[in-house]
Amino acid sequence: MARVIVDVMLKPEILDPQGQAIARALPRLGFSGVSAVRQGKRFEVELDGPADEAALGEVRKMAETLLANTVIEDYSVRVEG
Amino acid sequence: MSAARVGVVTFPGTLDDQDAARAVRLAGAEAVPLWHADHDLKGVDAVFLPGGFSYGDYLRCGAISRFAPLMEELIPAARAGLPVLGTCNGFQILCEAHLLPGALTRNASLHYVCRDQRVRIEQTATSWTNMFGQGQEIVLPIKHGEGRYVASDETLAALEAGGHVVVRYLGNPNGSLNDIAGIRNEAGNVVGLMPHPEHAVEELVGAPSTDGLGFFTSILKKLVNA
Numbered sequence: 001m002a003r004v005i006v007d008v009m010l011k012p013e014i015l016d017p018q019g020q021a022i023a024r025a026l027p028r029l030g031f032s033g034v035s036a037v038r039q040g041k042r043f044e045v046e047l048d049g050p051a052d053e054a055a056l057g058e059v060r061k062m063a064e065t066l067l068a069n070t071v072i073e074d075y076s077v078r079v080e081g
Numbered sequence: 082m083s084a085a086r087v088g089v090v091t092f093p094g095t096l097d098d099q100d101a102a103r104a105v106r107l108a109g110a111e112a113v114p115l116w117h118a119d120h121d122l123k124g125v126d127a128v129f130l131p132g133g134f135s136y137g138d139y140l141r142c143g144a145i146s147r148f149a150p151l152m153e154e155l156i157p158a159a160r161a162g163l164p165v166l167g168t169c170n171g172f173q174i175l176c177e178a179h180l181l182p183g184a185l186t187r188n189a190s191l192h193y194v195c196r197d198q199r200v201r202i203e204q205t206a207t208s209w210t211n212m213f214g215q216g217q218e219i220v221l222p223i224k225h226g227e228g229r230y231v232a233s234d235e236t237l238a239a240l241e242a243g244g245h246v247v248v249r250y251l252g253n254p255n256g257s258l259n260d261i262a263g264i265r266n267e268a269g270n271v272v273g274l275m276p277h278p279e280h281a282v283e284e285l286v287g288a289p290s291t292d293g294l295g296f297f298t299s300i301l302k303k304l305v306n307a
Binding site (some may be wrong): 010013014015017018021066067069071074 | 144175188189190191229233256
């Protein structure tokens with residue numbers, strides 16, 4: 001049993017109005033010193049077996065196929081633990 | 082000859098399929114209901130992918146619909162030349178399915194926009210816009226929260242150079258790059274746009290115009306002349 005984390009973020013050149021809205025809200029709440037916020041998605045993928053290279057390859061394929069739209073998003077895959 | 086048959090796809094969460102079918106009939110074609118879970122295009126001559134919130138827009142708009150059984154039939158058929166029009170969620174599905182380049186993201190304003198929108202027909206050499214005049218300005222309803230068209234610089238340049246921008250906003254409602262409201266594929270058989278031609282076919286229901294009918298008469302003309 002292993003948990004694999006897939007982080008999906010908009011590519012740096014794609015405008016992220018949600019992140020901008022969060023960044024604008026922070027000073028109003030008294031948080032200072034933040035120059036920018038980008039918002040993304042985190043997927044926690046529970047595997048039946050170990051997170052070996054084969055399983056991670058499958059997770060990368062999942063990310064490429066469904067979890068991320070690689071036209072506008074980048075993804076990263078890592079094992080939690 | 083028998084009437085041209087235009088398929089109208091219904092996914093779970095589709096909203097505009099009945100309006101689309103009605104618009105198809107008003108234009109003089111036969112509307113054929115297509116079901117997302119069927120591996121069957123029912124031999125239609127063209128396909129309309131209507132708007133709505135298929136699969137609740139889960140993950141990303143159109144991301145799940147793209148893998149529906151019907152899409153497994155539609156994607157190769159579209160690549161082989163079957164005329165396909167996607168509006169709103171249908172446009173998002175066509176982008177997710179990589180039948181059209183780029184993607185549709187959250188409106189720059191973060192607000193859902195629902196209004197009558199003036200647009201310009203930039204390209205009449207498609208299966209769906211051949212009845213319009215080049216540069217014709219028309220008014221269509223828009224209603225979306227995720228309609229901001231984005232693509233890489235290279236893709237944008239290729240779209241512009243190839244004349245693949247089909248509809249452009251006059252007064253950008255969502256922050257779309259280059260004011261893009263709709264695009265076509267290389268062959269011109271696949272077109273996607275955020276505005277809703279199927280909601281602008283009858284004055285009786287308070288539509289801002291009947292300009293949308295041109296998309297439906299265009300496909301009819303295309304099919305009759307084929």
